[in-house]
Amino acid sequence: MAKKIKKFRPKARLPKGFRDIGPVELRQTQAMLKKIGAVYEAYGFEPIETPAFEYTDALGKFLPDTDRPNEGVFSLQDEDDQWMSLRYDMTAPLARHVAENYQDIAKPYRRYTWGPVWRNEKPGPGRFRQFMQFDADTVGTANIAADTEICMLAADTMEALGFSTSEYKIHVNNRKLLDGALEKAGIDPADDGNLGLRQTIFRSLDKYDKFGLPGVEELLGPGRADESGDYTKGAQLNSEQIKIFLDFLGSAKDSRVSTLDQLSELLGDTKAGEEGLAELREMDALLRSAGFDETRIQFSPFIVRGLDYYTGPVFEAELTFEARNDDGELVRFGSVGGGGRYDDLVARFTGQRVPATGFSLGVSRLQAALTHLGRKDGDEVLAPVVVLVMDREEQPHYQRMVQDLRAAGIRAEMYLGTSGMKAQMKYADKRGAPCVVIQGGDERAVGEVQIKDLAEGLRLSKDIEDSDTWRESRPAQFSVPEAELVSAVQGVLDRIRNET
RNA sequence: GCCGCCUUAGCUCAGUUGGUUAGAGCGCUAGAUUGUGGAUCUAGAGGUCCCUGGUUCGAGACCAGGAGGUGGUACCA
Numbered sequence: 001m002a003k004k005i006k007k008f009r010p011k012a013r014l015p016k017g018f019r020d021i022g023p024v025e026l027r028q029t030q031a032m033l034k035k036i037g038a039v040y041e042a043y044g045f046e047p048i049e050t051p052a053f054e055y056t057d058a059l060g061k062f063l064p065d066t067d068r069p070n071e072g073v074f075s076l077q078d079e080d081d082q083w084m085s086l087r088y089d090m091t092a093p094l095a096r097h098v099a100e101n102y103q104d105i106a107k108p109y110r111r112y113t114w115g116p117v118w119r120n121e122k123p124g125p126g127r128f129r130q131f132m133q134f135d136a137d138t139v140g141t142a143n144i145a146a147d148t149e150i151c152m153l154a155a156d157t158m159e160a161l162g163f164s165t166s167e168y169k170i171h172v173n174n175r176k177l178l179d180g181a182l183e184k185a186g187i188d189p190a191d192d193g194n195l196g197l198r199q200t201i202f203r204s205l206d207k208y209d210k211f212g213l214p215g216v217e218e219l220l221g222p223g224r225a226d227e228s229g230d231y232t233k234g235a236q237l238n239s240e241q242i243k244i245f246l247d248f249l250g251s252a253k254d255s256r257v258s259t260l261d262q263l264s265e266l267l268g269d270t271k272a273g274e275e276g277l278a279e280l281r282e283m284d285a286l287l288r289s290a291g292f293d294e295t296r297i298q299f300s301p302f303i304v305r306g307l308d309y310y311t312g313p314v315f316e317a318e319l320t321f322e323a324r325n326d327d328g329e330l331v332r333f334g335s336v337g338g339g340g341r342y343d344d345l346v347a348r349f350t351g352q353r354v355p356a357t358g359f360s361l362g363v364s365r366l367q368a369a370l371t372h373l374g375r376k377d378g379d380e381v382l383a384p385v386v387v388l389v390m391d392r393e394e395q396p397h398y399q400r401m402v403q404d405l406r407a408a409g410i411r412a413e414m415y416l417g418t419s420g421m422k423a424q425m426k427y428a429d430k431r432g433a434p435c436v437v438i439q440g441g442d443e444r445a446v447g448e449v450q451i452k453d454l455a456e457g458l459r460l461s462k463d464i465e466d467s468d469t470w471r472e473s474r475p476a477q478f479s480v481p482e483a484e485l486v487s488a489v490q491g492v493l494d495r496i497r498n499e500t
Numbered sequence: 501g502c503c504g505c506c507u508u509a510g511c512u513c514a515g516u517u518g519g520u521u522a523g524a525g526c527g528c529u530a531g532a533u534u535g536u537g538g539a540u541c542u543a544g545a546g547g548u549c550c551c552u553g554g555u556u557c558g559a560g561a562c563c564a565g566g567a568g569g570u571g572g573u574a575c576c577a
Contacts, residue, residue, distance in 0.1 A: 016569090060577065072576065088577065121576060122501095203575095226503090226573050307577060390535070421535050429537035440535060454537065461538040471536055 017121075017129030024376075025367070029132070031377040032161060032367060033114060036134050039157045040112040043149065045136050048111045050093040052118075056083035058096045060309075060348065074120050086118040090135035091345065091358055098139050098356075099349030107140030114363065126331075126368055137358030139346070144279050147313040147341055147357045148286040154317050154337065154359055155296045161366060162375050163319070168336075171300035171316045174280055175340070177263060178202065178304065180273020181248045185241040189272060199308065200235040201245065206304040208249055209334070220245055249302045256284045259299040279313060305338055314340030315359055323372040333369045337361040382496070383432035384411035385489055388424045390440035401437060401449070401485060408486045410493065429454060435492045437485065438477075449485050452477040453492050 014020065021029070037047070056075055073085040087093050090113055098105060114134040123129055136153055138146040151170050158168045179189035182201070187194055204219035211224070218224040220242045223234035237245075244266075251262035260280055267273030280299060287297055305314045317337035339359030346354035370376075385405060387398050398414045405412035415424045428436045438450040456476035464470045480488040 092577080119576070125571085231502095232574070306575095309577080388536090422533085422537080425535095425537040427537085433537095436537085438536080442535085450536095452536075457536090458538060465539060467533065467539075470538070471533070474536070475538095477536085 015129075017123030017127075019128060024380075027381060028370075028377045029363065029367060032363060032370075033134070035160045036114075036157050036361065036363075037112070039153065039160045040136055043110075043136075043153050043156075045110045045112040048097070048113050049115065050087075050090075050097055050113065052086055052116070053084045054087055054093055054096060056085040058349075059085055059087065059092045060345075072120055074118050088119050089117055090115070090133050090360060091137065091342065094135070094137055094139070094358070095342075095345040095356070096349065098354065099346050102346075102350060102352075102354075105140075108143075108146065109139040110137070111139075112136045126333075126365060128364070131365075132363040134361040134363050135358060137356060139356040139358075140354060142343065142355035144282045144313070145286055147279075147315075148283045148290075150339065150357055150359045151283070151297050151315055152287070152290060152292055154315065154339075154361070155292060157361065158317060162370060165295050167319060167321050168296075169318050169320055170297040171303045171318060172280070172283065172297060172313060173299065173301055173303040174276035174313050175310050176272045176276030176279065176312060177248075177267060177301065178205075180267035180270040180276060181244055183270045183272055184267060185237065185244045187241075197235060200233075201237070202304045203306070204235055205245060205249065205302060206306065208302040213246060213249065216249065217242060217246060252298075252300050252302065254294065256280075256287075256294050256297075256299045259301070260284070263301065276312075283313070305340055307340075307342075309342045309345055310340040311343040312341035313357070314338070317359075317361065319369050321373075323369075331372070333365060333372075335362075336365045336369065382411060382434050382493065384413045385435055385437060385493075386424070386428040386431065386433045387412065387414045387437040388421060388428075388439075389415045390421065390438065392418075394439075394444070398439070401439075401482075404486055405489060408490065410486070410489060412489075434496050435489060437489070439482070443479065447482050448479045449482050449488075450474075450477055450479050451485075451488050451492060453496075455496060 056073070059073065073088055075083055075085040078084050094111070094113070098109060112135060114132065116130050117133050118130050120129060121127075136150060138150065151172060155168075155170050158170075159165070182189045182198060187197065187201075189198065201220065204216050207219060208216050211219070215224060218234060219232065220235050220237045221239075222236065224232045226232065247266055248263075251259060251266060253259040253262060260277060263273070264277055268277065284299075287293075300316075303314055303316045305316065315338060316335050318335055319333040321333075323331050323333070337360055339357070341355070341357040343353060343355040345356060346352070387402050387405075389395060389398055395414070402412045402414045415427065417423070417427065419427075425436065433454055435451055435453045438452060439448075443449055452474070453476040460475035461470060464473070464475070478488075
């Protein structure tokens with residue numbers, strides 16, 4: 001018997017599309033959340049938190065005949081067999097919250113929220129199955145001023161995060177203009193019968209930034225063959241219809257007013273188009289008066305946004321610069337946030353139309369962009385000072401030193417391992433400790449401690465080649481009376497802070 | 501989902517027309533140095549050559565299927 005019993009050992013591995021986040025990034029995320037939140041607070045939004053799970057039907061995923069909810073969401077069945085799903089954005093949970101508490105909420109209701117969202121999709125570069133969104137919404141007013149404020153908020157947030165005006169752009173379009181273009185092309189935007197066609201057209205227009213006008217033209221027409229993979233079926237429009245949409249895309253001008261003039265010429269005689277234009281004219285006036293010109297907020301007919309629940313203005317925040325990744329490949333960050341007016345979302349629950357508008361920022365993507373630009377957040381935390389344990393039986397004494405340092409607001413720790421001094425030095429080095437505190441028998445006998453500045457020591461080591469000198473000269477190391485431990489360490493830290 | 505590419509040490513990779521004992525750099529551990537992180541030198545540990553089957557006297561290499569990764573495309577509420 002008792003041969004080798006095979007013990008099951010799970011392989012330590014992350015689920016695909018998920019990732020662990022280390023201390024540096026985590027601290028940066030926290031700093032970003034704080035900055036974004038400050039802008040939102042200044043605009044008068046209030047924080048709220050909703051849970052990660054919602055009932056699947058509340059998320060707007062209808063269960064078809066299959067026994068599992070749509071792909072794209074992570075779902076599981078509750079003990080009473082009800083399907084629950086991890087939220088895939090912050091908007092649907094908000095709509096649920098508003099519908100559930102409709103009586104008690106003062107309208108217009110303005111709130112912001114942030115947290116992880118999950119999407120069960122194929123991960124790609126910079127695309128994960130869990131990522132963080134920061135959201136602001138105004139619920140309960142159809143006033144276009146609410147949409148305008150959301151755009152202003154988005155622009156101000158980008159700048160608060162450290163992007164300059166030339167590095168981002170807030171694009172604004174209006175679904176009503178798209179409806180006007182449909183109308184012009186003889187496609188009834190209100191007819192459910194051509195919903196599929198409308199979606200195909202919208203998707204084609206949305207590819208403008210990816211494939212350009214010729215690509216969109218193919219997609220609106222017969223279809224587009226791509227080099228690798230399959231053939232994308234087109235919308236099968238005729239050339240007159242296609243021309244309408246291409247003209248529509250081409251009406252983007254540098255100034256908001258000229259864009260509106262151009263669009264007016266194209267769609268002014270359609271009902272939906274005229275409505276959309278009127279809304280954008282109002283936005284332009286509000287923006288102009290608030291000091292937001294077209295270098296920050298632009299009217300861009302090519303912005304579509306995939307969601308069919310949008311009913312009016314739609315927005316997108318774009319990063320306009322390019323960067324290179326570690327392999328030297330060109331990286332475009334592109335869209336880092338989006339939103340729009342969704343007047344029918346709450347009505348799904350209550351039957352009562354509740355106008356709403358909102359915006360989501362992709363925090364993780366913004367963070368990746370900031371990192372690429374080398375804009376780490378300034379308040380980098382220093383690693384702890386390490387107090388070496390030269391004699392195990394003196395640990396209580398070392399522990400007190402550590403506690404004195406902590407009481408002075410200095411991150412500090414006693415070496416908790418059981419290895420010798422050399423290993424302890426290596427530990428402190430790897431840890432990135434600014435300095436170590438050394439007290440062996442010699443120092444203790446005269447009531448002193450040695451403080452070694454590790455960064456300075458490394459610098460001095462450049463000129464030392466043989467190890468005897470390196471060890472014996474004890475570079476960047478000095479002795480102080482034990483009573484002056486805290487102030488001496490503080491002095492070293494102050495010097496390091498001033499250098500960086 | 502569809503198409504292409506890739507998979508050899510912890511990491512980055514080399515490995516000839518199929519040939520016997522599979523390598524390098526970096527990293528890691530130890531020593532030179534029993535109280536000093538660096539540099540240098542020396543030694544060492546570390547491998548299911550992704551898996552399964554096939555071809556062959558012989559497969560890390562060739563063939564088929566599968567898995568995983570990756571790039572593009574589709575979808576993205």
